[in-house]
Amino acid sequence: MDGDTFKLLTQDSTIVKVRLANIDCPEKKQPFSQKAKDFTSKAIFGKTVCIDVLKKDRYRRSIAIVFYNDSLNLNNQLLINGLAWHYTKYSKDIELQKLEAMARKNKIGLWQEANAIPPWEWRDYKKKKIKQ
Numbered sequence: 001m002d003g004d005t006f007k008l009l010t011q012d013s014t015i016v017k018v019r020l021a022n023i024d025c026p027e028k029k030q031p032f033s034q035k036a037k038d039f040t041s042k043a044i045f046g047k048t049v050c051i052d053v054l055k056k057d058r059y060r061r062s063i064a065i066v067f068y069n070d071s072l073n074l075n076n077q078l079l080i081n082g083l084a085w086h087y088t089k090y091s092k093d094i095e096l097q098k099l100e101a102m103a104r105k106n107k108i109g110l111w112q113e114a115n116a117i118p119p120w121e122w123r124d125y126k127k128k129k130i131k132q
């Protein structure tokens with residue numbers, strides 16, 4: 001799993017694969033990938049969380065907003081800490097745009113990098129490289 005995807009054990013002992021909605025964390029081997037994964041793990045591992053499932057994706061993952069420590073929004077916290085991009089392909093949420101813009105302005109997390117590459121561009125590059 002990574003910063004925006006993880007498995008969750010429900011109260012009835014079902015394992016659910018969750019993909020955080022509206023954000024995209026760095027891919028493996030990208031700068032800040034491990035920090036995003038560690039942040040998510042520290043925030044929710046072994047804790048009771050509340051998930052608001054928006055839909056299921058083609059991989060049958062639950063696309064969700066996750067709340068932990070009673071009211072903290074994990075999706076937002078990853079943006080605030082500069083560990084994710086607002087995934088504008090799937091979301092036009094102005095609040096999320098503002099959270100990313102603030103992290104960028106303050107050079108928090110991945111925004112310390114001069115040329116931070118969004119994960120969707122990283123994935124496209126890797127696909128093209130494999131085809132060659």
